[in-house]
Amino acid sequence: MSLLKPFSKLPGLNTANILLVESEEQFQQSLADGLVEETAVTVNVRLAKSLPLPKENEESRPRIDLVVFIINLTSELSFQSAEASLKYLDPGYFLGKVCFMVTNARNASVPTERLDAVRKLAAALHCPLLFAEDQTPDGVTNATKRLLSILKVSAGLVPMATALYLSSLTSCTVPPDIDQPSFD
Amino acid sequence: MAAQLNLSGPPNSDLSSLTDQSVSSRTSNRSLRVAEKERRKNEAEDPSVLALKYFSDVEAGTPVIGNDDVERNLVLVEKVAYRNGLSPEAISIMLEFAMSLRMGHSLCPRVLKCLIPVTVVPQEAVVRAVAWLGVDKIPVSTQVLFIKWVLTVFDMIDAKDQLRAIYGFIFSFVSEENLCPFICHLLYLLTTKQIVRVFRVRKLLELQSKLGRQPFLLNLLSLYKVFCPELVTLSIPSRSKSVFKNHNMPWKSALIAVQKRNGSQVASSISLASASKDRTNRRKRKHHHLELPVLSSVVNKEPQTETSRRLVPLVQIQSVAELLENMDHIELPAQMGSLLGSSLALQYLDCVQDESALLRLNFWLGYALHEELLFCGDGGASQNSEESLQFLDKLLSTQHFLQEGFSSSEAFLYKFLNVWDGSLLRPQILGLLSNIPVVPSSQIGRLLFEPLMQLFFTSSVFFKCGLIECLNNMLLKWLTWHSVYALEDDLDISLNSHTSINMTLSGFKDSVMELVDFVGRLASIGLQLEGCHCLLLSCILDFYTMVCDMFLKYGLPLVVMPPSGVFYPALFATDPVSVDRLAFIMYRYKVNLTSAKSQEKLTEQAFHISRQTFREFNYYTVYMVNCLWNSKMFQPGTGVQLGEELLLKSNVPQYWTSFDLVHHPAFMSYAVDFHQKCWIGKKDIDLDSIKHQKPWSWYLQYLFSQGYDGLKLFVQSNIKAGQGDGQQGDGQGDRQQGDSLPT
Numbered sequence: 001m002s003l004l005k006p007f008s009k010l011p012g013l014n015t016a017n018i019l020l021v022e023s024e025e026q027f028q029q030s031l032a033d034g035l036v037e038e039t040a041v042t043v044n045v046r047l048a049k050s051l052p053l054p055k056e057n058e059e060s061r062p063r064i065d066l067v068v069f070i071i072n073l074t075s076e077l078s079f080q081s082a083e084a085s086l087k088y089l090d091p092g093y094f095l096g097k098v099c100f101m102v103t104n105a106r107n108a109s110v111p112t113e114r115l116d117a118v119r120k121l122a123a124a125l126h127c128p129l130l131f132a133e134d135q136t137p138d139g140v141t142n143a144t145k146r147l148l149s150i151l152k153v154s155a156g157l158v159p160m161a162t163a164l165y166l167s168s169l170t171s172c173t174v175p176p177d178i179d180q181p182s183f184d
Numbered sequence: 185m186a187a188q189l190n191l192s193g194p195p196n197s198d199l200s201s202l203t204d205q206s207v208s209s210r211t212s213n214r215s216l217r218v219a220e221k222e223r224r225k226n227e228a229e230d231p232s233v234l235a236l237k238y239f240s241d242v243e244a245g246t247p248v249i250g251n252d253d254v255e256r257n258l259v260l261v262e263k264v265a266y267r268n269g270l271s272p273e274a275i276s277i278m279l280e281f282a283m284s285l286r287m288g289h290s291l292c293p294r295v296l297k298c299l300i301p302v303t304v305v306p307q308e309a310v311v312r313a314v315a316w317l318g319v320d321k322i323p324v325s326t327q328v329l330f331i332k333w334v335l336t337v338f339d340m341i342d343a344k345d346q347l348r349a350i351y352g353f354i355f356s357f358v359s360e361e362n363l364c365p366f367i368c369h370l371l372y373l374l375t376t377k378q379i380v381r382v383f384r385v386r387k388l389l390e391l392q393s394k395l396g397r398q399p400f401l402l403n404l405l406s407l408y409k410v411f412c413p414e415l416v417t418l419s420i421p422s423r424s425k426s427v428f429k430n431h432n433m434p435w436k437s438a439l440i441a442v443q444k445r446n447g448s449q450v451a452s453s454i455s456l457a458s459a460s461k462d463r464t465n466r467r468k469r470k471h472h473h474l475e476l477p478v479l480s481s482v483v484n485k486e487p488q489t490e491t492s493r494r495l496v497p498l499v500q501i502q503s504v505a506e507l508l509e510n511m512d513h514i515e516l517p518a519q520m521g522s523l524l525g526s527s528l529a530l531q532y533l534d535c536v537q538d539e540s541a542l543l544r545l546n547f548w549l550g551y552a553l554h555e556e557l558l559f560c561g562d563g564g565a566s567q568n569s570e571e572s573l574q575f576l577d578k579l580l581s582t583q584h585f586l587q588e589g590f591s592s593s594e595a596f597l598y599k600f601l602n603v604w605d606g607s608l609l610r611p612q613i614l615g616l617l618s619n620i621p622v623v624p625s626s627q628i629g630r631l632l633f634e635p636l637m638q639l640f641f642t643s644s645v646f647f648k649c650g651l652i653e654c655l656n657n658m659l660l661k662w663l664t665w666h667s668v669y670a671l672e673d674d675l676d677i678s679l680n681s682h683t684s685i686n687m688t689l690s691g692f693k694d695s696v697m698e699l700v701d702f703v704g705r706l707a708s709i710g711l712q713l714e715g716c717h718c719l720l721l722s723c724i725l726d727f728y729t730m731v732c733d734m735f736l737k738y739g740l741p742l743v744v745m746p747p748s749g750v751f752y753p754a755l756f757a758t759d760p761v762s763v764d765r766l767a768f769i770m771y772r773y774k775v776n777l778t779s780a781k782s783q784e785k786l787t788e789q790a791f792h793i794s795r796q797t798f799r800e801f802n803y804y805t806v807y808m809v810n811c812l813w814n815s816k817m818f819q820p821g822t823g824v825q826l827g828e829e830l831l832l833k834s835n836v837p838q839y840w841t842s843f844d845l846v847h848h849p850a851f852m853s854y855a856v857d858f859h860q861k862c863w864i865g866k867k868d869i870d871l872d873s874i875k876h877q878k879p880w881s882w883y884l885q886y887l888f889s890q891g892y893d894g895l896k897l898f899v900q901s902n903i904k905a906g907q908g909d910g911q912q913g914d915g916q917g918d919r920q921q922g923d924s925l926p927t
Contacts, residue, residue: 105603106557106603115603128638128642129638130605130638130642131603131604131605132605133605133607133608136569136608138607138608139605139607139608141607142605142606142607143605145643145644146605146606146642146643146644149642149643149644150642153713158713158715159715160712161712161713166641166713169637169641169709170637170638170641170642172638173634
């Protein structure tokens with residue numbers, strides 16, 4: 001079992017590396033296509049089905065600045081796979097270099113418990129939880145932009161901001177009891 | 185067949201009804217059916233017609249098992265149903281066949297599932313089917329399925345008067361535990377004021393004591409309470425916590441699919457029936473599930489004159505004058521959603537005191553928003569965003585017209601923000617968000633700030649600008665409400681004419697304070713993350729332009745200074761407009777604080793602006809004057825402090841002048857321009873020469889003439905006349921005006 005470590009390698013000049021983890025391998029490709037179009041910095045996108053990453057490429061693999069777990073809410077497997085992958089990350093990653101991206105959250109067939117479970121997981125790990133509309137081109141573009149803005153911070157490309165700083169502002173909070181907004 | 189359907193109606197033969205321009209829905213339906221019949225003549229020997237004939241004629245007690253005829257015919261009907269939907273006649277026949285259990289109950293659910301109407305559902309058929317419920321042979325699960333079907337197609341039932349007539353009969357089913365939630369929902373949709381009776385309330389209360397505080401019972405009771413508050417003494421939360429659950433999933437998608445597929449085909453027959461109104465509009469409304477329903481009356485009789493309680497359907501009212509005349513006896517339309525489309529109806533809604541109209545509208549709206557936007561069947565893949573966009577635009581313009589938000593759209597937003605990606609329908613969502621009424625300060629963080637904060641910091645700078653603008657509008661609406669609804673005694677304000685949430689002044693102040701603080705936090709960190717983006721800065725300064733005038737413009741005794749994360753970026757901005765706007769904001773703060781102070785002395789009222797606010801204001805003003813005027817940037821004891829040796833190390837000559845009106849990066853180009861105009865032909869530019877007494881006042885005149893009114897007001901109010909030369913470099917900053925309060 002090899003842990004992925006955030007600081008074991010040197011960063012490249014003006015470069016940001018992102019790792020997209022998705023067990024279904026559907027959304028990550030379109031996200032990656034959008035991400036590499038960024039011109040201001042060099043963005044390297046690595047795709048993985050799950051963690052741990054294979055040993056053979058370990059030498060050539062760049063330092064990963066942001067790990068994104070993509071969870072399709074309509075599939076329990078997707079959630080379980082992400083949960084299982086988490087333990088192959090060095091604890092250092094949880095200081096702002098991990099985020100969750102959820103798709104299909106508005107689908108009627110999604111049990112609310114699963115969304116709550118994802119929220120609880122993200123809140124427990126102090127990670128941001130992003131929602132994405134993967135079905136429309138606009139939604140994909142927007143998701144790409146949001147990932148980029150987080151990536152730039154966690155790769156240290158934004159002056160005066162660090163990954164930990166940003167994650168303290170955006171980390172998911174314990175699910176509020178949204179069904180019962182009481183005003184009494 | 186047609187004769188069978190019109191048991192209670194007049195004979196169907198007179199074709200004159202086709203030309204009848206009456207808008208009553210009965211006539212429309214009749215002519216619809218006539219058109220339907222015509223069409224059927226053309227396709228004379230359609231196999232599905234034969235199949236329907238089989239079901240209408242089949243004898244009771246015919247065996248199902250081994251009966252190929254049934255299977256074949258049912259498959260035919262199902263095929264038609266899922267492809268094109270069933271005509272009103274077909275619905276009647278199949279419903280009658282299923283509910284009468286002529287061939288036992290095994291086929292019943294299957295038939296019910298394929299009852300997808302193409303246009304309308306005849307009321308008679310539903311009434312007959314409900315009557316079959318009473319026979320007590322149908323299994324409970326099928327009964328539930330039937331009621332669910334009625335709920336799904338409720339809006340498509342052509343009239344509701346007969347259903348309302350058997351309200352008592354339907355009510356009798358509430359005592360059946362399995363049916364109760366669905367029956368309650370159906371009753372909710374059918375209830376009118378006349379129907380609410382003591383014995384029904386008693387029955388419901390009795391049920392509640394047996395089943396506990398079930399949401400469906402509470403909802404129905406809350407409606408009863410709205411109609412007859414004297415009958416329901418139970419205390420019910422002011423806002424019902426959850427609407428009825430949606431039971432229509434099995435039919436919903438099929439219905440939408442059929443409606444979409446049939447688009448053009450049905451459009452022709454509808455426009456035939458409704459020649460009186462603008463066609464394009466109506467046609468659209470019929471086929472999109474998110475479109476507003478057509479305004480049509482509940483009771484489709486001609487207005488009765490014999491009874492004293494004459495009701496005029498809203499649809500017949502054409503002008504404001506008529507509306508005023510009939511104000512007291514207006515009958516609300518069958519579908520409250522149709523109100524959104526008519527400005528007259530909105531006017532009525534706005535002035536009527538009857539809360540039931542708003543309650544019904546809210547119920548419909550909450551349902552529609554939840555169903556179509558929040559949790560759609562397939563997660564948005566096939567969702568027609570054009571449709572949602574138009575719907576939300578309509579809703580926005582309605583809210584704009586009424587100048588208040590609906591509580592159901594508010595509840596929807598709180599849920600939607602938690603799953604929003606920040607781009608889907610952004611302008612509409614932000615528009616709705618800016619309409620929400622004042623949120624109590626204890627809730628505001630959880631409901632609004634937490635989801636918004638996550639979205640704000642992970643989204644693009646344009647989202648950030650949009651959100652700040654939206655919060656700006658929200659604050660504007662809150663403050664306007666406050667200034668309109670604040671009561672005389674200055675203690676209680678009623679924030680919303682309809683929902684009458686009462687809030688104490690201090691509660692309101694707390695909410696506003698929370699909102700302003702929140703924007704301050706967003707603004708400081710947002711500017712930092714975006715490198716003081718100038719568009720973002722402009723949006724933020726917009727917000728503070730409103731905040732600085734809360735006391736004088738909106739009469740709210742509250743002054744909140746901007747955080748330093750906003751003040752310094754604006755002061756050191758590279759564009760002169762931002763500096764000018766900051767100067768204007770500081771000037772308005774001064775006017776507000778001075779007037780608050782004098783008023784406090786005058787009336788000796790209890791309201792109190794904290795010394796901290798004065799201290800912050802003085803501090804900012806002094807710093808600004810020192811920086812822009814006196815060329816004394818790094819004074820000890822001010823916010824921006826750097827070690828002397830560090831500054832020397834930077835090798836910036838005369839670093840203390842770097843941000844005065846001459847050397848400030850925002851104004852440097854003006855200084856150079858001025859210099860060239862003032863000393864024509866002088867080759868080497870010496871900006872310091874502007875600081876001599878004469879050129880300095882000329883330079884100021886020159887700057888003010890460029891339109892920097894904010895700067896002008898700031899200078900005029902803070903710097904004493906006659907000391908207008910910056911070259912001496914010692915304190916002309918007026919420090920006494922707003923100085924800290926004596927304790």
